[in-house]
Amino acid sequence: MRVLVAPDKFAGTLTAVEAAEAIAAGWRRHAPDDELDLAPMSDGGPGFVDVLHATLGGELLVTTVEGPHGEEVPATVLHVGDVAYVESAQAIGRHLVTEGGAEFATTVGAGELLLAALGTGATTVIVGLGGSGTNDGGAGLLDALGAVADAGQLDGGPVLFAGLSSVDLAPARAKVAGVRLVAATDVDNPLTGLFGATKTYGPQKGIAEDRLYEVDGWLEQLAEATDRRTSLVKGAGAAGGLGHALLCLGAVREPGIALVAEAVGLASRARAADLVVTGEGAFDFSSRSGKVPYGVAEIAAEALRPCIAMAGQVLVGSREMRALGVENAYSLVDLVGEQRAFEDPVGSLQALGERVARQWSRE
Structure with missing residues (x-):
């Protein structure tokens, strides 16, 4: 049998x-x-890289990136042919975020991991989303790739979005020019609103019930400053809004399980x-x-x-x-x-x- x-x-x-x-x-x-x-x-969350490496082989490149609270954390890039795979949870996973710290947690490390993948020369970079402890709409990732805010800060969690009214995405988009970027996610939530990242997954990340409205409002500010239309796309709310940042950079969204199954x-x-x-x-x-x-x-x-x-x-x-x-x-x-x-x-x-x-x- x-x-x-x-x-x-x-x-x-x-x-x-x-x-x-x-x-x-x-x-x-x-x-x-x-x-x-x-x-x-894997559906794109924790274990995404290990699962693909076990079946596809390829080269594992070890690097160090910034964790959600500024600490150094190890992470890996899987390079197979002209494709590079990264797992955002290695940089911004729930296990790395202190209790109640999602309001101050950044996705800068996910951006650094993406840069490491781009450095392999891959023409396609697939980012596994899921299991994140962050809720910054991917602002830290955009910051790591060179995006510039007119006010506020992109690299310190959503609590620092006060005063934010516009973000220049051109430098970040230039970094990924010519590369097919894929966001592999198992959820289809938008960035904000009743079914958005904060309202749906914020409590799992330690955001108190009475804080959800204000935190969601901060992500609304980010959406207006970057690309409001993109923030409404299915999957924009994945990984605390990391999906939004990737979509702003031109990524396509694919269901993580389908992508792994095909691979x-x-x-x-x-x-x-x-x-x-x-x-x-x-x-x-x-x-x-x-x-x-x-x-x-x-x-x-x-x-x-x-x-x-x-x-x-x-x-x-x-x-x-x-x-x-x-x-x-x-x-x-x-x-x-x-x-x-x-x-x-x-x-x-x-x-x-x-x-x-x-x-x-x-x-």
Whole structure:
């Protein structure tokens, strides 16, 4: 039996690569003769570069960039042929932002990472968005690339946008001239408003409920000073508005999961399999919003192959599961308990893989 194993990361415990390996190790305990094809996945957030490197190979270039609060943080650029891939979360991830610090956090490091990618000579640069702790509309990135504000500051978080009325984007656009720039994102929110970056994701980043209106107003100022029309485009609100900055520079937006799936040849690999296995930390109905399990399940359906999921927690019923294109979903917490699932995620996922293999393998 041929099994395609294509999970996302299990946030906080396992990378997508580690998750795929753990599922495969457990599966082989029961069905050692099954042929397992490991295709760790990403939607553009944390793990984006590692996932692509695991499948595509290429050269990893290590650099140091400015973190959200001015500290130095390590980051990597993946260079494959004439394409460079970067993961914005390495520079501005939620794990790098202090509690309640999103109002002062900058995306300058994401801009420096983009400059490092441009320095490879790549003709296409793909920026993975997701998992950010910042909420500055990408102003720091624009600053790093040379954009100039008439007043206020672009490089210190949205709290410093006071007085901002215009931003000269020409120097930044000149830096990316002749390069195809792609924003890989799993969300389609605009920059501002009821469904914008601040109102939707601000609370996850520690912005207090009573601060959301004012912070959103600061991003409205940035939108007016840069390109109001662009701020309304789907994906402009990705990564705290980093999508807006990239779109202002001429980037095209592509769903992260679709981009990764194409890069790793997931459709043809699904057609060659008898069963497709995906997974993530928490499998719930939000998985439909461009997340890995839904994207993998869609590809499995197109290939006329059944798709199942393994997750830290399964928070949907059978009806919702079917709506997501998944035959069945299996929970680590249900099998081993929450404590063990967090203390020994590899062993727990191996145990789950073994149990699921007993049900699905032909051995």
